[in-house]
Amino acid sequence: MKPVQTAMYPEETRGVLSFGKRSRPHENIIQAVLVFCAAVSILTTLGIIVVLGTESSAFFREVSLREFLTGRSWQPSIGEFGILPLVNATLMTSLAAMLVALPLGLGVAVYLAEYASERVRETLKPILEVLSGVPTVVYGYFALTVVTPALRNLFGQDSIEVYNTLSAGLVMGVLILPLVSSMCEDALSAVPRSLREAAYAMGATKLETSVMIIVPAAFSGIAAAFILGLSRAVGETMIVALAAGAGPKLTLNPLKAAETMTGHIVRISGGDISYDSMDYRSLFAIALVLFVTTLALNMVSRSIVKKYREVYE
Amino acid sequence: MRLFQKNAAGSDRLDAVIGPGESEHALEAKDLSVFYGGFEAVKRVSIGFERKKVTALIGPSGCGKSTALRAFNRMNELISGVRTEGEVRFHGVNVYERDVDAVKVRRWIGMVFQKPNPFSKSIYENIAWGARINGYKGDFDELVENSLKQVALWDEVKDKLKESAYALSGGQQQRLCIARAVALKPEILLMDEPTSALDPLSTAKIESLLDDLKKRYTIIIVTHNMQQAGRVSDKTGFMLLGELVEYSDTKTLFFNPKDPRTENYISGRFG
Amino acid sequence: MSGSEDFAANLASRHARGDRWRLMFMLSTMLAIVFLGALILTIVDDAFGYVVMVDEVDQRSLVPDGQRLEGAGAETLRAIIDEGLSPRRYRALEREKPFDERSGADLYDIVLYEIVKPQVAETYTLFESLFERKRIVEETTRAHPDGELIFRSWASMRFLSTSLTARPLTTGVLTAVKGSLLTISITILFSFPIGIAAAIWLEEYASDSRLNRFIQVNIYNLAGVPSIIYGMLGLAIFVRGLEGFTSGSAFGASAAGEVANGRTVLSAGLTLALLILPVIIINAQEAIRAVSGSLRQSSLAVGATKWQTIWHHVLPASFDRILTGAVLAVSRAIGETAPLVVVGASTFLTQDPSGVFSKFTTLPIQIYQWTSRPQAEFRHVAAAAIIVLLALMLSLNAFAIITRNRLRKQKRFG
Ligand SMILES: Nc1ncnc2c1ncn2[C@@H]1O[C@H](COP(=O)(O)OP(=O)(O)OP(=O)(O)O)[C@@H](O)[C@H]1O
């Protein structure tokens, strides 16, 4: 067995650690077990790819990719598998969510990073964390029992349906808010002190410094927060399953019911479904779209964060 | 006395009375002490800075030069746990009086930092921004050009004003930061080791600038480099352990120091 | 100096704008907190309050004058049952458990729910009940003259200790609580050791090779995969692919008469384990990284092997943080709904889950079910279940904090 290179130890201890002589059989077994455990994550990814891949390829043998991506109707019972209505609903709820989460999240971040005292910050942050720890099904309950009735009182009972994408999106915005605000706060705090000082030394007020200097300087971090938030919104399920409506519908009206990709998967798989049907396979095709979208968004967000950390370090 | 008062019936009296004659010194500290928590970093410093002169503050590392400098335009307030005692008089008003607006103080007393710190904006915007927020009424293109000319940067950047300031070299960035400060037409320029992060050539350029700049501004410069103090300053103050040990004409201080501690420092026996 | 006249005097308005925006920033923060408050208030509001009960059959018509059904003797109750129950229903109940062997309370329940059939005619929230009592009484006397107005705690000990039934008045969360606890045990059993082991390997053994960097990036990416995708994975792998194993048939176990396929507690627990594994690994890595290098060196210097160093020094030093991170992940798993719906949670269970091969439901699943019912009563039931769920999560976190503090104390004095 080759001596193990240890990246985590300082140079001078390497000699001790490359335990070629010391190494005993049971240390090797332990190490093999550890490697296997680390490999479970790779297996999980492989599992996801293989499962989504095989089931969707069975699906795409019967439905063309073109039909799937451009069809304007999703009605498995009559063989129509156009994903547009589902994607459209997902975009609408996500957009509503981001319209809530981004301005509010940025506002919270600016307040915490630039205005609040240490003590206020230490009290507020755990409260925001609680907000992100509440199970999403509870948010769904809240959307359905509080926000929707409130919206219906506001807009009139007739103009807004019991299930609608607006209510789901707004509540989802609050769910995502802590994520966006904490990422934005990180980005704002990463802006070097010297930039703040430069602005103040020119007779800028706190607002001018924060909004015109710090926020633009933290732009990439804020963009990363937005993208990650969007990814969360796209993948969020229970709120839309409860409040956005059942039944795929292509509509741009946020006051109407429409089913998102996640909402559809949950509703169909929650019912009785036979494993070898097109219904079943179509869920995996939707999941594949979902997986690819969120993965891409996450990777973009992470690479942006990595880049700005490098710039400021 | 109402110069800085924010509540003076909405009128900005300071703007009307800028000019010589109100007091002998452009800026005056009286018994100025600055505390970081319980630690007294600047100890009862009293000093007056003459108009349109360059004054250098020298002293060993950690003696409180930066802290004193930052006390003059109330920058220390941005650090939590800092307490200031004594007075800093500008146009006869103590800038630490309760109803004086720090924003206004800083606007008239500009500052240049040790490391160049341009904003993540274009070269043009770096200069125009401060003037814009402070309500500049004139022509911005002209202002940018003038400011850049004052720091001898105009010819180097006039074709790339819209480019990011980060594309400039370190020395150019520092001159940009000086231009940014003078664009506000301040009275006083505080400079905290403005050349210590720069190469000798850029340093020389900035030193030669100071001669021009002092025709318009009162300059207070902190430096580690005694040669530099000797080259650029008219008066020099020597600080040690938070105290102002000696303050006089640069020549006198360097060649005829009164205090043995000054002499020790200048002859390189410590620091 | 001519500087001053070139600049407009704008400070007052700038400060005013600054104050306005400061207020805006504060308000956004307040808004988030107000939302949390509103969420909690709504839940409490829905979990208690007046209900108007109307009996389908008048209780007084069943018992002799002057007597009450409550407290009636067993014979009286048997007589009512013999008379009032349809023969089919009678046989069904007799088959469940002979009437002769049933207790008085049992018989009373049968009379109440099979014959009297109290119905909820109207429900009110807690705040209505507290502040608008007069209106409620008036409404009730007008709309339901026979109705009885009772203050009901939807969340109660009875609710906690009763299994699932189809009726909002009699249902309880015991089935779901058992399901949640069983599922989460499986999750902990698999995700803790694997997650911590993976973190140890990544922090202590792995070199900076391309493969290891890939593993690390992969873990970060997995942490961002929507939970519903894990549900699809669990459905394909655990429920279908490993059906023989997860249904228990490979072990000859078939829970009395249940045909669970692979839709069992085991599949659910394993799915959630995969879901929280990346989070556990990332948290554990951070905990291990925080252990100082000198601790390792001094152990190695006295001749301990690498594994001995990790086992005796690194892990004990970082265990409090590892635990905190892992418990956070587990409390996320307890609240997960979507992947379990996909894996095949049962919408209705007649029997509490008793082992890993049982069909399952969990608290969030039941909340989902009850919330999506149109009847108002179920909304109150859902609120009560949410209280139970939040209490469960809270006690888990409290447990973790207490354990962590105890470990820290040991570390300091031990
Ligand atoms: N933010 C701070 N918090 C606490 N103490 C500080 C802080 N900044 C400076 N000090 C202390 O105050 C004293 C004076 O610091 P200052 O930065 O003014 O020194 P200096 O003369 O500018 O030194 P240098 O030449 O190294 O820049 C030092 O002892 C320093 O440790």
Ligand SMILES: [Mg+2]
């Ligand atoms: Mg200094």
